[in-house]
Amino acid sequence: xxxxxxxxDSIAANRDHGQANKDTDTYSTPRxxxxxxxxxxxxxxxxxxxxxxxxxxxxxxxxxxxxxxRYQVAPWLDICDLRHTFGIKVVRMAMSAEQLLFGIxxxxxxxxxxxxxxxxQNPWSIKQTAELTVERLxxxxxxxxxxxxxxxxxxxxxxxxxxxxxxxxxTRPNSDVGLLEVLVQDAYKSNILSAAxxxxxxxxxxxxxxxxxxxxxxxxxxxxxxxxLLARTGDVSERVSHFTHTALWxxxxxxxxxHQREMAHDRSTSRGSVEDWILTFRELVQWYxxxxxxxxxxxxxxxxxxxxxxxxxxxxxxxxxxxxxSNQLYHTALVLLLQCKPRTAQLQQYQSTLLSPxxxxxxxxxxALNNDSRESWDPCLLASLLIASKYMTHETQQQEILRxxxxxxxxxxxxxxxxxxxxxxxWSTLEDA
Numbered sequence: 542x543x544x545x546x547x548x549x550d551s552i553a554a555n556r557d558h559g560q561a562n563k564d565t566d567t568y569s570t571p572r573x574x575x576x577x578x579x580x581x582x583x584x585x586x587x588x589x590x591x592x593x594x595x596x597x598x599x600x601x602x603x604x605x606x607x608x609x610x611r612y613q614v615a616p617w618l619d620i621c622d623l624r625h626t627f628g629i630k631v632v633r634m635a636m637s638a639e640q641l642l643f644g645i646x647x648x649x650x651x652x653x654x655x656x657x658x659x660x661x662q663n664p665w666s667i668k669q670t671a672e673l674t675v676e677r678l679x680x681x682x683x684x685x686x687x688x689x690x691x692x693x694x695x696x697x698x699x700x701x702x703x704x705x706x707x708x709x710x711x712t713r714p715n716s717d718v719g720l721l722e723v724l725v726q727d728a729y730k731s732n733i734l735s736a737a738x739x740x741x742x743x744x745x746x747x748x749x750x751x752x753x754x755x756x757x758x759x760x761x762x763x764x765x766x767x768x769x770l771l772a773r774t775g776d777v778s779e780r781v782s783h784f785t786h787t788a789l790w791x792x793x794x795x796x797x798x799x800h801q802r803e804m805a806h807d808r809s810t811s812r813g814s815v816e817d818w819i820l821t822f823r824e825l826v827q828w829y830x831x832x833x834x835x836x837x838x839x840x841x842x843x844x845x846x847x848x849x850x851x852x853x854x855x856x857x858x859x860x861x862x863x864x865x866x867s868n869q870l871y872h873t874a875l876v877l878l879l880q881c882k883p884r885t886a887q888l889q890q891y892q893s894t895l896l897s898p899x900x901x902x903x904x905x906x907x908x909a910l911n912n913d914s915r916e917s918w919d920p921c922l923l924a925s926l927l928i929a930s931k932y933m934t935h936e937t938q939q940q941e942i943l944r945x946x947x948x949x950x951x952x953x954x955x956x957x958x959x960x961x962x963x964x965x966x967x968w969s970t971l972e973d974a
Contacts, residue, residue: 603646607632610649613656616916618699618740620862621785623778626736631692634733638689644696651703655954691720691737698744702920707959710751710924716741716758725759728786731779739786743921746793750873750924751960755800756793764790764824768831781835781863787828788867792874792921794821799881815883822888825874826895836864844907853938855907862917869908872901873925876932898932905929906938910945918953927960931967939968 615628624630635641685693694717702709724738745758764787774780798818840858847856859865879898894900909926912918926949930942943961950956 606646606649606653609653610645613915614649614652617862617918620866620916620919621739621782622736623781624731626733627740630733630736634689634692638683638685638693640685640693641689641696644693644700648696648700648703651700652954655703655956657954687723688733691724691734694720695737695740698741702744703954706920706923706955707957710748710957711959713748713752713754716745718757718759721758725761728761729783731782739789742789742793743919746789746796747920747924749796750921750928751957756796758793760790760793760797768827772831772833777835780833781861784828784833784836785863785867788870788874791821791825791828792870792877795825795874795877799877815885818878818881818883819886822875822878822886825871825878826891829871835861836867838864838868852910852941853935854903854910854941856911857904857908858911859908859917862914865908865912865914865917866919866922869905869922869925872904872908873928875901876905876928902929902932906933906942906945909949910941913948913952915952918949918955920955923949923953923955923957927957927964930964934968934971 611628611632615625615631618627619625631641632645635645698714701714721738721741724734724741727734728738729735742758742760745756748754749756768784768787771780771783798821801814836859838857839860840856842856844850844853844855850856857868859868875895876898879896879901888896905925906929909922909929912922926942926946930939933939933942946957946961
């Protein structure tokens, strides 16, 4: 039989070609082997769907998994990456590393299962009945190089999250510190390792925000380039990625400052602590004022200006996912930072709205509740909305937020019902206070 092979181009060519055959064979990502340099020259130039991975599902189903990954999963992974690292480059890597092919298809399958559970449809009648592990792979499989091992580790983390967001957030899986200490060195480069690093940051930030904990991931010591100059660069991909990464870094920095102050009350008003806080605050202001047009809203209206709308939150719409993502994290960072504002910080020169955690929380709700695009959602944005929701004391606001979470779950398949129980408890506590 002639091997059936697939390339990124053939995925696109078959995008609208029929439906997959029903199949009940499933699998999960294999555990990563110790990485070492491998001779990629001896590997296949295309994905062989009749290979080892192919023995666990029908050929049409495997093709559907790859198509779903390319058009439903990769876009939100590449939310701030115009070079489409996960949608194109990682797929190309899977042509010569079958472990990555397993990882991609397992992640895709988890996404299909969770999304269909809330959309009342499942065209493939998938049941999780079989688990594929490294022990079931041939020992002769080629070894992974470092980049491949890093991507496989990330795909495994993503699969765990997509399969059960609440459980992953609650249990908080241990991060591979050694791997992340290497990846952080590539944080501001334009390569696959950089994309992998920032995806790990997004996953960890979501966990930390949802649980009000400090992050356990190494961060670059400083944000990226001087933002006013970067805003004028002609390289759109570089501009978008670096502005997004800066917003992500600043949100992580704000969270770190809050927890540093909680753990060291006696130093909370020390000169160094206050200076760090003010520096981060000013960097956030600079980020906002330097935003290029990709990060500015198409529409921004306060709730009282929305005729015919019963929403109590402002309307903020962005053209691209990077704008939605970055602006919501900007407001999240300021909510966090203003929660732990030093008493001696002098901020009289700033407008009162900028210094109001409630104002920023309402902005977060306005962005999130008007975000109906699957590719513009990320787990840390879901956690961000949880934080902002705790500020809403009116019942009409709370009901609007709960309806919003239901809609988000239907769009993404991410069920955080356990955390919504906690949110209702927080609201009840506010009513009783």
